[in-house]
Amino acid sequence: MAVTIYDIAEVLETSRSTVSRALRNDSKIALATRKRVKKQALEMGYRPNLLARALVNGKTQTIGFLTGSVILEVTSATMAKLGDIAREGGYGVHMADTKGELDLTVKQAHELIARGVDGLIIRGCFPEATVEQLQTELDFSVPTVFIGGVRMPLPCQQVYYDQAIGVKQAVDSLYELGHRQIHMFFMPWKGWEKETRFSGFYEAMAERGLDGGREGLYEFPPGHLDEDGHRFFDIDVCFSRTKKFLKSHPDCTAILCSDDKLALLVLSHLVHMGVRVPEDISVVGFDGMAATAYSLPPLSTVVLPIGEMVHTAFDLLMDSMKNNNNQPKEVVIPSKFLVRRSAEQVRIRKEVTPG
Amino acid sequence: MAVTIYDIAEVLETSRSTVSRALRNDSKIALATRKRVKKQALEMGYRPNLLARALVNGKTQTIGFLTGSVILEVTSATMAKLGDIAREGGYGVHMADTKGELDLTVKQAHELIARGVDGLIIRGCFPEATVEQLQTELDFSVPTVFIGGVRMPLPCQQVYYDQAIGVKQAVDSLYELGHRQIHMFFMPWKGWEKETRFSGFYEAMAERGLDGGREGLYEFPPGHLDEDGHRFFDIDVCFSRTKKFLKSHPDCTAILCSDDKLALLVLSHLVHMGVRVPEDISVVGFDGMAATAYSLPPLSTVVLPIGEMVHTAFDLLMDSMKNNNNQPKEVVIPSKFLVRRSAEQVRIRKEVTPG
DNA sequence: TTGTAAGCGTTATCAC
DNA sequence: GTGATAACGCTTACAA
Numbered sequence: 001m002a003v004t005i006y007d008i009a010e011v012l013e014t015s016r017s018t019v020s021r022a023l024r025n026d027s028k029i030a031l032a033t034r035k036r037v038k039k040q041a042l043e044m045g046y047r048p049n050l051l052a053r054a055l056v057n058g059k060t061q062t063i064g065f066l067t068g069s070v071i072l073e074v075t076s077a078t079m080a081k082l083g084d085i086a087r088e089g090g091y092g093v094h095m096a097d098t099k100g101e102l103d104l105t106v107k108q109a110h111e112l113i114a115r116g117v118d119g120l121i122i123r124g125c126f127p128e129a130t131v132e133q134l135q136t137e138l139d140f141s142v143p144t145v146f147i148g149g150v151r152m153p154l155p156c157q158q159v160y161y162d163q164a165i166g167v168k169q170a171v172d173s174l175y176e177l178g179h180r181q182i183h184m185f186f187m188p189w190k191g192w193e194k195e196t197r198f199s200g201f202y203e204a205m206a207e208r209g210l211d212g213g214r215e216g217l218y219e220f221p222p223g224h225l226d227e228d229g230h231r232f233f234d235i236d237v238c239f240s241r242t243k244k245f246l247k248s249h250p251d252c253t254a255i256l257c258s259d260d261k262l263a264l265l266v267l268s269h270l271v272h273m274g275v276r277v278p279e280d281i282s283v284v285g286f287d288g289m290a291a292t293a294y295s296l297p298p299l300s301t302v303v304l305p306i307g308e309m310v311h312t313a314f315d316l317l318m319d320s321m322k323n324n325n326n327q328p329k330e331v332v333i334p335s336k337f338l339v340r341r342s343a344e345q346v347r348i349r350k351e352v353t354p355g
Numbered sequence: 356m357a358v359t360i361y362d363i364a365e366v367l368e369t370s371r372s373t374v375s376r377a378l379r380n381d382s383k384i385a386l387a388t389r390k391r392v393k394k395q396a397l398e399m400g401y402r403p404n405l406l407a408r409a410l411v412n413g414k415t416q417t418i419g420f421l422t423g424s425v426i427l428e429v430t431s432a433t434m435a436k437l438g439d440i441a442r443e444g445g446y447g448v449h450m451a452d453t454k455g456e457l458d459l460t461v462k463q464a465h466e467l468i469a470r471g472v473d474g475l476i477i478r479g480c481f482p483e484a485t486v487e488q489l490q491t492e493l494d495f496s497v498p499t500v501f502i503g504g505v506r507m508p509l510p511c512q513q514v515y516y517d518q519a520i521g522v523k524q525a526v527d528s529l530y531e532l533g534h535r536q537i538h539m540f541f542m543p544w545k546g547w548e549k550e551t552r553f554s555g556f557y558e559a560m561a562e563r564g565l566d567g568g569r570e571g572l573y574e575f576p577p578g579h580l581d582e583d584g585h586r587f588f589d590i591d592v593c594f595s596r597t598k599k600f601l602k603s604h605p606d607c608t609a610i611l612c613s614d615d616k617l618a619l620l621v622l623s624h625l626v627h628m629g630v631r632v633p634e635d636i637s638v639v640g641f642d643g644m645a646a647t648a649y650s651l652p653p654l655s656t657v658v659l660p661i662g663e664m665v666h667t668a669f670d671l672l673m674d675s676m677k678n679n680n681n682q683p684k685e686v687v688i689p690s691k692f693l694v695r696r697s698a699e700q701v702r703i704r705k706e707v708t709p710g
Numbered sequence: 711t712t713g714t715a716a717g718c719g720t721t722a723t724c725a726c
Numbered sequence: 727g728t729g730a731t732a733a734c735g736c737t738t739a740c741a742a
Contacts, residue, residue, distance in 0.1 A: 002496070004719055015729045020721060030727060051415065051471045052719030054406050055734045062449070062470060070438065071645075076431035080584065083425065083452045087463075092470050094417070094449050097438045108442075115417065115447055116406045141357070223649075228662065229435060230645040235653065261646075268651045271626055290426075290585040291616075291646070294578075296623045298590065307583065359735055370713045375737060385711060407735035410718045 003046040012040055023048070054116055062092045063317065064112035068100030068124040069229045073289050074304065078123060078147070081310040089318065091118075099229070102126045106137050113142055119317045120144040125152070143320040147313045149304070150196055155328035157320060159312045163286075164200030166302030166335030170256060170284050171204035171212075173300075173337055178346040179254040179282065180210060183245075185266060186258035189222040189231070197258050197286060218245055220262060233265060242269045253281060253346045260285035260292050263299055267342065271296075278344035288338065297341035309333045358401040367395055378403070409471055417447045418672065419467035423455030423479040424584045428644050429659065433478060433502070436665040444673065446473075454584070457481045461492050468497055474672045475499040480507065498675040502668045504659070505551055510683035512675060514667045518641075519555030521657030521690030525611060525639050526559035526567075528655075528692055533701040534609040534637065535565060538600075540621060541613035544577040544586070552613050552641060573600055575617060588620060597624045608636060608701045615640040615647050618654055622697065626651075633699035643693065652696035664688045 005019040012019070014033075022029045022037035023046075040046075054060040065082055067075050079095060086093050094112055098105040109120060120140060125148050129137075134154050138144075146158040174182055184201050198217065205212020220241055223233035246252075257263035263285030270277055277283050277297060285292055288303025312331050320326050360374040367374070369388075377384045377392035378401075384392075395401075409415040420437055422430050434450060441448050449472055451463040464475060475495060480503050484492075489509050493499075501513040529537055539556045553572065560567020575596055578588035601607075612618035618640030625632055632638050632652060640647055643658025667686050675681050 002719095006719075016719090017721080017730080018728055020719095021728090024721090028727060033727080047465065047469050049410075049471070049719050050469050051406050051409050052734090053721070055404075055410055055719080055736090056721045058734080060406065060470070070435035071428070071431050073426070073428075073431075076426050076428075076434075077583065077585075079431075079434075079450075080425035080452055083450065087451070092449055092451070092466060094447055095434075095438065096442070096447070097435055110402065111447060114402050114405050115415070116404070228432065230432075232645070233649045235649045235651060238649075239651070264646075265649060268623065268626075271623075272651050290587070291619075294588045294590045294593075294620060296590060296594070296627050357735095361735075371736080372714080372738080373712055375735095376712090379737090383711065388711080404735050407718090408737075410720090410735080411737045413718080 002049070003041075003044045004049070005046070008037065008040050008044060008046060011044070012037065059118050060092075060116040061090055062094055062115075062117050064109070064115075064117035064120045065093050065095045066098050066105055066108055066112070066120065066122045066124070067095070068098050070095075070097050071229050074287060074306065075123065077306045078310055081307050082121065082314065085310060085314050089314070098122075098124060100124050100126075102129045102133065102137060109138075109140055109144075113140065117142060119321045121147060121313055121317060123147050125150045143317055143324070143326050145313050145316050145320075147309055151330070157316055157326060157329045159309055159316065159331040159333060161196075161304050161309065162332045162334045163196040163302070163304075164203065166304075166337050167197055167200030167256065167286070168204040169337035170300070170302055170343075171201065171208070173339065174254045174256075174282060174284070174343060175208050175210075177282070177344060180346075181249070181252045182210065182212065182254045182256060183216050183218055183249065183252050184212075184256045184258065185218050185220060185245075185262055187220045187222040187262055201256060231261075233261075235265070235269075238265055239269050239272075242266055243273060246273070246275065254284070254343065255281060256284045256286075258286055260287040260289040260299065260301055263301065264289075264291060264295055267295055267299065278342050279347065282343035282346075284337075284343055292340070295342075300340045300343040301338055302335050303338045304335050305333055357404070358396075358399045359404070360401070363392065363395050363399060363401060366399070367392065414473050415447075415471040416445055417449055417470075417472050419464070419470075419472035419475045420448050420450045421453050421460055421463055421467070421475065421477045421479070422450070423453050425450075425452050426584050429642060429661065430478065432661045433665055436662050437476065437669065440665060440669050444669070453477075453479060455479050455481075457484045457488065457492060464493075464495055464499075468495065472497060474676045476502060476668055476672060478502050480505045498672055498679070498681050500668050500671050500675075502664055506685070512671055512681060512684045514664055514671065514686040514688060516551075516659050516664065517687045517689045518551040518657075518659075519558065521659075521692050522552055522555030522611065522641070523559040524692035525655070525657055525698075526556065526563070528694065529609045529611075529637060529639070529698060530563050530565075532609075532637070532699060535701075536604070536607045537565065537567065537609045537611060538571050538573055538604065538607050539567075539611045539613065540573050540575060540600075540617055542575045542577040542617055556611060586616075588616075590620070590624075593620055594624050594627075597621055598628060601628070601630065609639070609698065610636060611639045611641075613641055615642040615644040615654065615656055618656065619644075619646060619650055622650055622654065633697050634702065637698035637701075639692075639698055647695070650697075655695045655698040656693055657690050658693045659690050660688055 005016050009016045009019045022034040083093050096108040131153050146152050149161050152158050285299045285301035292299035292301045360371050364371045364374045377389040438448050453460040486508050501507050504516050640654045640656035647654035647656045
């Protein structure tokens with residue numbers, strides 16, 4: 001069996017308390033003793049039993065991370081970052097997939113709490129849940145902070161992206177490049193925070209006096225999920241949808257996509273149709289997926305600063321764990337437009353501008 | 356504070372042991388009592404403290420998952436699957452990123468063990484570590500199973516992919532489609548299990564009497580990692596590399612890529628150069644990434660059956676946790692070639708075959 | 711069928 | 727400075 005402080009105490013012919021204190025560098029213990037104990041502990045390969053420790057002081061140095069579909073890149077990037085940050089802070093991460101469903105989220109949260117997490121970070125929005133539902137269901141007994149792409153409409157600790165701002169920047173940037181006929185492509189999949197992405201588009205277009213209400217939106221079929229949660233698109237349908245769009249909007253010079261996957265899809269379809277990007281049409285994505293960096297052309301996209309969000313959320317959580325309060329607090333993280341090669345000056349303007 | 360069995364016992368004017376047993380449905384307890392206790396527990400919102408339970412019976416119902424770069428799709432898919440399977444089995448998952456480095460792996464493993472995981476699943480190979488190093492470093496005190504793409508050269512519980520078999524299938528399939536000039540593209544990045552992928556290629560080519568030794572291999576620059584572990588490619592270099600290849604290998608009709616990312620990259624570059632896939636050149640990937648399903652054309656690829664691997668690994672782990680033994684055991688999971696549109700009969704043959 | 715009491719490995723509160 | 731001793735919340739012989 002594993003070595004315990006008791007074993008060490010026995011060998012050293014001292015008491016458990018002394019060993020315990022010495023190992024934690026208690027200044028009350030003589031320096032010599034501390035040294036002796038630590039040496040012995042090392043020799044015997046002692047490793048503290050964090051469970052026992054947790055039982056007495058009520059802290060496990062573990063946080064729980066609840067998230068919908070781990071396989072999504074934004075999710076796994078978040079998780080990776082959280083793992084790193086938590087580790088630096090001496091915390092472990094217990095993760096659980098919620099499939100983005102409220103009841104599973106609640107269930108898993110209770111699981112994790114029972115397992116003794118000190119705090120909870122929950123990622124995902126629950127679009128079909130009512131505020132009342134959230135209020136009652138999500139009444140957790142440990143400090144909790146929500147993260148995601150939309151504001152949760154209830155008093156809680158949360159950090160979320162301002163998704164609109166990046167879209168606005170994108171529209172502004174396109175405008176300055178001479179674009180006037182700008183459209184937004186989207187796939188209305190479940191749990192997707194579309195409204196905030198749309199609203200940025202609406203606003204920015206309106207500000208410029210451009211046509212960008214609902215008419216500026218162009219919908220794609222969302223495909224379907226396989227049993228592992230991977231989303232598959234019906235590329236033939238999407239292809240013809242893009243084709244149709246081009247026919248019906250011959251004057252469109254720029255396309256904003258509601259997410260990078262769609263943007264990459266559309267990009268490849270355009271290229272196949274002989275439409276040059278960005279010479280003929282500029283394309284912009286949303287999310288900041290890694291793959292946008294090496295598409296051809298590399299995709300301009302609105303990036304969600306995941307690291308910043310995770311940092312903020314973790315700090316918030318640490319804080320409320322320390323003070324054991326869970327007072328409502330909100331932090332907004334701005335998204336930002338990242339310029340790459342897929343967006344360019346419109347041709348018309350190019351021809352007008354002399355070399 | 357949280358409700359404990361003691362609180363319930365007090366209210367019911369009975370003993371803690373009765374409550375404890377009743378809650379766990381011990382047949383020794385009168386059915387009426389059980390009912391009464393459970394009802395009371397429910398009413399008081401009792402939730403068992405798994406930590407306390409763990410302290411006494413030495414089991415936390417938690418497993419640890421160690422893995423390199425969480426952000427990779429294969430990794431996150433593995434994690435997602437593991438989370439689901441574990442939950443079904445009543446287990447939680449404590450995850451930690453190892454960056455694919457041996458010392459961090461060891462460190463994290465000890466962390467997790469201290470936190471009380473009942474077992475460990477470790478993903479990742481350690482190409483630069485010697486067998487001796489692994490032997491000494493990886494001497495864990497809890498049941499452990501390794502998973503990954505290569506066989507660990509030491510006695511342990513492991514399940515790994517037979518990566519060669521899928522490559523062979525791919526080559527066979529291409530051969531049957533009339534391809535003779537088949538080449539393999541690869542990026543030699545750290546920790547990548549290239550040899551097994553290569554060996555499948557070598558063997559299959561040799562079996563068919565085709566030129567497929569080292570000369571059949573064509574190397575791409577591996578790009579670089581950002582601080583988050585995302586890999587970025589220098590697309591311009593890759594592009595010109597592909598171009599150069601086409602010039603120097605005008606008779607090549609099929610390209611096998613060592614991973615899907617590379618395949619998708621090459622695919623887009625070929626399309627941009629006006630090379631039609633699959634009409635002019637067939638392309639095959641490796642991994643089974645989701646994105647291969649909706650590239651244009653959808654990519655034929657060698658898929659790694661992640662679900663199968665995780666299932667196997669979990670079962671193995673459960674087994675050795677139950678019997679508390681850690682006897683060496685190996686399971687091999689075959690990869691398999693998945694046919695999609697990116698590979699097709701060679702043109703020559705097409706012309707010969709009458710309509 | 712139920713209750714008593716010991717113990718899991720640690721920390722914390724007292725005395726000494 | 728150090729050592730008993732009582733928690734922490736639960737399980738499990740052993741008694742009753």
